[in-house]
Amino acid sequence: MPFIGRKKLCSFRDAMSVLGSEKKGKREAALKPRSAIFIRAVSPLSQEVSWGQRALLGAAVSLLIFAPLAYGAVHPWSYYPLGLAAALLSLILLGQGLIHLGITPPPWLVWPRPPLWWAALGFMGLVLLQTIPLPRVLVGFISPGAIHLRALGNGYGLADFLPLSLNPYATLLEALKLWPALVLFYLLIYAVSSRTQLKGLAGCLLAVGLFEAIYGFWQFRSSLIWGWKNPYTGLRLCGTFINSDHLASFLTTVTLLGFGLFLAERRKAPPLPEGLSGRERLRRWSRAEYLEPRLRNGAWLFLVLLLAVALIFTGSRGGMLSLTVGFAVLGGLAWSRQAEKGHWYFIGAFVAVAVLYSLFLGSSPYLGRFLDLDHRARYFAFQGALALWREFPVLGAGLGTFGEPFYRFQPAELRGIRYLQTHSDWLQLLAETGLLGFLLLAGAWLWFFLHLTKKWRERQDPFVRGLGLGGLAGLAAGAFHALGEFPFHIPGFALTYAGMAALTYLTVHHHQVPEHFSYASLTPGKYLRAATWLLLGLMGLQLGFMVRAWHWWQAERAAPTELDSTRPVPTLTAEDFRRALACNPWNSRYYAGLAQALEAENPGPAADRGDVAGLLRQAIQRAPAEWTHRFRLGEFYLNNYQQGPEFLAAALKEFSAAVALFPESGFLHYRLVAALDWAEKYYSGLVPSELRGRSGYHREYALTLEPRLGKALTAKP
Numbered sequence: 001m002p003f004i005g006r007k008k009l010c011s012f013r014d015a016m017s018v019l020g021s022e023k024k025g026k027r028e029a030a031l032k033p034r035s036a037i038f039i040r041a042v043s044p045l046s047q048e049v050s051w052g053q054r055a056l057l058g059a060a061v062s063l064l065i066f067a068p069l070a071y072g073a074v075h076p077w078s079y080y081p082l083g084l085a086a087a088l089l090s091l092i093l094l095g096q097g098l099i100h101l102g103i104t105p106p107p108w109l110v111w112p113r114p115p116l117w118w119a120a121l122g123f124m125g126l127v128l129l130q131t132i133p134l135p136r137v138l139v140g141f142i143s144p145g146a147i148h149l150r151a152l153g154n155g156y157g158l159a160d161f162l163p164l165s166l167n168p169y170a171t172l173l174e175a176l177k178l179w180p181a182l183v184l185f186y187l188l189i190y191a192v193s194s195r196t197q198l199k200g201l202a203g204c205l206l207a208v209g210l211f212e213a214i215y216g217f218w219q220f221r222s223s224l225i226w227g228w229k230n231p232y233t234g235l236r237l238c239g240t241f242i243n244s245d246h247l248a249s250f251l252t253t254v255t256l257l258g259f260g261l262f263l264a265e266r267r268k269a270p271p272l273p274e275g276l277s278g279r280e281r282l283r284r285w286s287r288a289e290y291l292e293p294r295l296r297n298g299a300w301l302f303l304v305l306l307l308a309v310a311l312i313f314t315g316s317r318g319g320m321l322s323l324t325v326g327f328a329v330l331g332g333l334a335w336s337r338q339a340e341k342g343h344w345y346f347i348g349a350f351v352a353v354a355v356l357y358s359l360f361l362g363s364s365p366y367l368g369r370f371l372d373l374d375h376r377a378r379y380f381a382f383q384g385a386l387a388l389w390r391e392f393p394v395l396g397a398g399l400g401t402f403g404e405p406f407y408r409f410q411p412a413e414l415r416g417i418r419y420l421q422t423h424s425d426w427l428q429l430l431a432e433t434g435l436l437g438f439l440l441l442a443g444a445w446l447w448f449f450l451h452l453t454k455k456w457r458e459r460q461d462p463f464v465r466g467l468g469l470g471g472l473a474g475l476a477a478g479a480f481h482a483l484g485e486f487p488f489h490i491p492g493f494a495l496t497y498a499g500m501a502a503l504t505y506l507t508v509h510h511h512q513v514p515e516h517f518s519y520a521s522l523t524p525g526k527y528l529r530a531a532t533w534l535l536l537g538l539m540g541l542q543l544g545f546m547v548r549a550w551h552w553w554q555a556e557r558a559a560p561t562e563l564d565s566t567r568p569v570p571t572l573t574a575e576d577f578r579r580a581l582a583c584n585p586w587n588s589r590y591y592a593g594l595a596q597a598l599e600a601e602n603p604g605p606a607a608d609r610g611d612v613a614g615l616l617r618q619a620i621q622r623a624p625a626e627w628t629h630r631f632r633l634g635e636f637y638l639n640n641y642q643q644g645p646e647f648l649a650a651a652l653k654e655f656s657a658a659v660a661l662f663p664e665s666g667f668l669h670y671r672l673v674a675a676l677d678w679a680e681k682y683y684s685g686l687v688p689s690e691l692r693g694r695s696g697y698h699r700e701y702a703l704t705l706e707p708r709l710g711k712a713l714t715a716k717p
Contacts, residue, residue, distance in 0.1 A: 060188055167404060175399060220235075626661075
């Protein structure tokens with residue numbers, strides 16, 4: 001952990017005050033507590049970064065490399081270890097903090113103040129509020145839509161205490177995927193201690209980007225990722241990401257960062273003397289002191305150009321537009337400084353060369369995708385997200401739950417397609433966390449970006465101006481791409497974006513002479529007891545996270561239910577689901593899977609299958625907006641109606657609930673019509689009052705949605 005004496009951390013004002021006191025010969029002033037901090041910071045001994053800091057920084061960089069290369073870390077075998085590793089690094093960092101609280105004299109104890117701590121705390125509080133059980137009356141007051149969905153059918157989704165989220169497991173799982181990015185952001189701020197490390201971190205991100213581009217071109221025709229055939233990308237560059245649009249998001253931010261690093265490291269050749277002849281000018285230009293800077297700049301710019309060309313070959317229109325927006329932000333910020341107005345011409349030339357070079361390589365089909373303006377599917381998803389927000393306006397439907405309640409707004413044109421994401425991170429944030437969560441996170445991003453911009457404008461250091469400019473442009477481009485895509489739901493990109501945010505924050509606060517960081521600091525020595533309890537509380541939180549993540553990972557290994565396109569779907573037994581439930585009783589799919597496995601393994605009487613109905617009711621309790629749970633419970637009740645008259649009425653109610661949750665499914669309307677016709681003919685007294693006489697309506701709607709069902713619907717029950 002970067003504590004004073006280990007890291008060159010002090011304010012510029014403190015540094016200058018100490019230097020001034022030394023110039024005036026006032027040695028006693030330099031021995032005051034805060035001045036002593038500076039003396040230790042600039043002493044030769046403190047220039048050596050501790051091995052612990054190096055290990056933390058190396059581990060953090062390893063996560064930045066691993067996440068994009070592991071298919072973007074979208075599978076359980078990658079995002080669970082990623083979360084466990086990030087939590088372990090956080091524990092080490094907090095442990096170092098406790099040690100320094102005990103051994104460092106309080107006047108010398110100065111820590112960086114964590115930026116956006118209020119947003120991180122608010123986000124954790126929001127997730128906790130969405131997942132903890134609250135009194136039913138309170139949930140009805142905050143989120144009436146949640147009570148309405150839970151009350152569908154036989155009301156199996158209701159209880160005395162309910163969570164606000166429509167699927168608490170999905171909410172916690174989504175938070176688990178985002179947690180490593182949050183941890184990495186603070187870890188880098190506390191671990192990076194010099195300009196050399198800033199350059200190394202930027203170089204690491206660029207190296208991963210170049211690998212993605214080169215590997216993507218190498219496997220361009222085969223569409224292989226580590227030997228696995230990617231069926232989702234076609235002839236579009238995908239690198240090690242499954243979705244080409246997500247690679248485009250990654251390349252957009254890295255390209256802008258690389259352009260900024262080029263501006264920061266650009267070398268200028270010495271000017272030629274005046275009055276030289278043409279031959280003499282050529283001779284001078286061929287000398288090393290004139291030729292080397294130009295070759296170095298050209299080679300560096302070619303690498304950035306390769307990233308831009310690879311972005312074009314992804315065929316991502318949003319990615320290319322985001323790169324344009326990023327360069328516009330870069331040029332606009334540069335234009336605001338009188339000395340850097342020439343960047344506009346340089347940017348224009350770079351973009352033109354990138355487009356021409358890509359056309360030379362055959363990118364016309366990918367650029368031609370801009371002519372395809374048919375985006376109805378995404379527009380429907382956007383409309384569904386807004387409709388979902390109107391139903392859950394305050395705190396949303398629950399983080400990570402969009403795919404389940406979206407069926408209520410999914411049009412018939414999209415049948416057969418399951419939308420797990422909105423294809424707009426900002427709209428999905430609004431739908432899943434409500435206005436409160438949207439204002440919190442969008443406001444935090446805006447405040448952070450404006451704060452960095454303000455600090456960047458105050459700096460004159462060419463390195464800070466160049467690298468900070470690229471970082472700001474990359475942050476803006478990533479946020480813009482999230483308007484029409486879901487890159488932040490890809491842990492590999494979220495981790496990279498967090499690393500770039502930390503890099504930009506450190507860059508704009510870095511000073512070279514004397515080397516220090518000018519960001520705000522804390523003096524926990526004044527509040528040792530409070531600081532100790534705070535660190536212990538954070539360690540407890542990380543330990544709880546690690547335990548939960550470990551158990552959920554073991555459950556997923558026992559009975560995989562999350563999407564993993566790189567592995568075949570396994571055949572699971574009832575015992576597999578029992579082992580999974582022993583580790584993770586939150587996942588509704590384990591209950592539904594166990595019920596299905598029991599029915600398959602025991603095809604005899606219902607009494608021999610165990611409590612199948614109870615398992616399906618448990619699944620509905622944990623995910624009341626999932627229509628498949630309602631449908632399966634309705635089928636079970638209907639197939640076992642002879643066990644009691646209440647079974648038939650319960651089956652019809654659950655079928656009706658499934659139709660309410662997925663109203664544009666012709667099959668569900670057909671199944672309800674078939675059950676209603678049969679029940680009204682033979683057991684008319686058992687048909688619920690709210691469903692009597694509704695058979696004709698559902699028959700007509702089913703025929704409208706699925707005309708091919710006409711023959712089945714006109715057959716006699």
